[in-house]
Amino acid sequence: MRCDIQGGGDTDWNYRWYKNSQLFSPFNTKPEYRISPVYRSNSDSYTCEGVKGNKFSKTSEAVKLTVSDQPQPVLSISPQWLNPGDSVTLSCEVDKTSTGWRFSWYRTVPYRAGLPSLSDKSYSLQPLSDNVTSEDSYTLIPAGATPTGGYVCRAGRGDPVYDTLYSQPQFLWSGDLHPSVSLTVNPNTTQHFTSNSLSLICELKGNSTGWRLKRYTETAWPSQCPSTWRSITESTCTITSLDTWSSGVFWCESGSGEYSNAVNITVNDGDVILESPVHPVTEGDSVTLTCTFRYQETNPNPKTDFYKDGVLIKNETTGEMTIPTVSKSDEGFYKFPPGSVVSISLTRLLCGLLVVSPFLLVSIVLMVKCCRARGLCSTVTSPQDQIPCDDVIEQNESSV
Template identity: 65%
Template sequence: MVHSWFCVLLLLNTLIYCGHSQDLPRASVKIVSPQEPLYSGERITLQCYIPENTDWTYVWKRNSQLFPIETSKTTTIILPNNAGQYQCQGKRTDQPQSSYISPNHPISVTAPPTASVSVSPQGLLYAGETVTLQCDISNYTDWTYWWYRKDQLPSPGSPSKTISTLSDQVSQYQCHGRRTDRPQSSQRSVSLHISVTDQSKAVLSISPQWMNPGDSVTLNCKVKESSTGWRFSWYKTVPYRAGLPSLLDKSYSVETLSGYGTTEESYTLSPAGPTDTGGYVCRAGRGDPVYYTDYSEPQFLWSGDLQSSVSVRINPNRTQHFTSKSLSLTCDLKGNSTGWRLMRYTETGVESGCSPNWRSITGSTCTITSTDTGDSGVYWCESGSGQYSNAVNITVSVLPSGCSTSVLVRVVGGLVVAAVLLTILFLLCQYKKKKDSCSNRRFWPVHPQGTNQDPQQDQGSTQVQSPDAGFTGNDNIYNMMNLSGNIDNDSAGVSAVDGSGDVTYAQIQPKRLDKKEIEKPADPNENRVHSEMKTMKTTASSGPVDVTYAEIDLRKMIKTQKKKKSTTLPESESVYSPVKTARIQSP
């Protein structure tokens, strides 16, 4: 019985202990002040909250490590050094003697807004230019701005700062903001380095630079270094005049083509005409007050067409010249305009085309006594009122080694003579090909002549039977002979005694067989050939007799198939013809 009661008491005590364990209070960490977000430099108050009972002794932990000296319900920390994970727990002497330990509560630092500095205009900055610095802080607007130059803190100011003389204030600039509410301060900006370059320069290009009437011409202007915010203005050059805007070297004054310009980098002349020839410049400006670049180097629009008022002439009249020669250029005036001067443009710029070095001036003519490669360039004449002549592009080159102008002249002359000779030879060859009067050599022996033959009777018995197959037909060749008693072996032509006499002759009728077509002469007596008669001894059945003969050279032309060259036939065998006798009356 006693044993049973002991078991019941033990069970009740166990149940009571278990009930108390389930009812332990739960602790938690809360931020009392300030409210999140928390910023660096702020003092943060934390509280350990346990809903039941009040006689707790508090235990604090940061990152699972005890704060040995902190036992109060609240604790104060300073950021950012004490940021971390915080826990707390309550302990007491009565039941319950402890609370649950609280979950981790992170205490972290939120970075304050960061200030930034910008500059306008952007890009490269120039000495004398006015610029504006701007301090920007995101998220809030009630800032008081502080500017730093080389880490020196000046008095507070506005969010923007204007610098008007950059050359005196090249430095590092920073800013930051302050305010009464949280966050009370921004982070300081990164340093902005302000530096300047030399005076800016505009660069002009013209396309095309040689004008044809009616073309559109485009002027393009850029600032030499990369930068932004420019507006462009365009000008035409005129001879220098006091009181007009002028280039730095006073080589030209300028007249405005457009006002304080446009953001467009190009200007178009459309259509361009003779009055548009001449020089052009541009410049750019930006800011308020406006800061201007220097004028660009002049660029020129040229025309090769002769102008009505003036033209430039060259002597020698060519554009290619050689060194160490004389060259003259003349401004040929055609009106009453005055003040003309010769100008020259090279890659280095524009200058007077007739400087004293190796040059002389006579009237409107400039003579270069000894040319050099440096004399190459575009030359033109311009008047005091801004009129321009045509332009010529002259190139001066060095002659190759061992070569001179006289040698070149001789070479060219030789080539011309050779061409003329070849032409003459060609014409002669053509003439020879058409010539038909060549013959092969023939010997025509003659029968012993009689003095009383009737020519009519001999007509049928004296037809020529030439063994040469190359000639036959109707062209007659007559060989006139003297009477047998009056033949002179060394004489030429036909001889007769006074009064009437017998004349011995041979009639030959050759015809070319190698020609397919030939025109017959209208007169059957045309193309007669008269030759010298000779006498030789020969033997007949009745004994030695004198034989009278004529020697005729005939040459036959042969045309080759591929090369049109004439050749002579080899000498053929002798052909003998009968001789006829006719009576003639002397006058």
């Protein structure tokens, strides 16, 4: 803060500083008063006056100083599930009332000394090329061969530069199978009932080592995988009793920062789910959609009418509908109403699930990969190596 005495010159003056009308700095030979570093306790009204011998200047107008917490930007990624050839846009939002920010962009990598890191050292941050921009968005064009992983942003302004906190990491996922490891799920479906068990397996190929199971959820992060809901047998993590908060995106991550395919698991506390494959489906393969009741023995062969885009296409007495040869023409919205409504969207992007109460509206997005080489979407059936099931990270996200 600077105290300028109009018409009095700058020589031979001493300066007094007041905080909320209380004198706190009675004698300064320089017209500037610097607070460094600044804290929230420094917030208040400040005034100054000049003193030259027995001569006093008028007291200045009050200046209101407000010190706020160091802001944390919010990062969003679109799309968050990757299709080959897609461009990906990262957006970094800071307090909308402030301007003049420049933005830095990072990719998460395993912790390395010497690199900036998240506060808990769960990840280090590798700057992206040309990572400082005046725009609040950054586009990966094309996304490249290995874009999956976590991303972080930070903003700064002023001279010297005042930086915000790092954003919480957001993740870019792909359902494509990795050449070194595959995350498999047993039972092989994206939807599960509460109280059932679920096994997740990082199945390795060749000499791959160091892969660990991770997850991203809407709960606070990071945390260890609680022993209360899992048991570990070599390369398998088993959640012995599912709850709705067990839902999340799961993947395997290597010590070098590689990512396996990701799987979006949703746990339903209702009475009906629609079972669909976890892994991508190659064009030309068959897909079976199964309506499953929690108490199946009371309705072992439910009569089910399947609709596509509002048009009845099949009457099934087994509760199943099979699409024998998947193609782009199969994209659309499917539903069956045995007391509830289930809509299915076949796209080329993602396997996912959303349950909406109280109508038990279950939306599932099945990945239909239009790849002609069927071998690209094969599923590993037996591990060539074994790993321990390690830390499971639970992380915040506005939407999964």
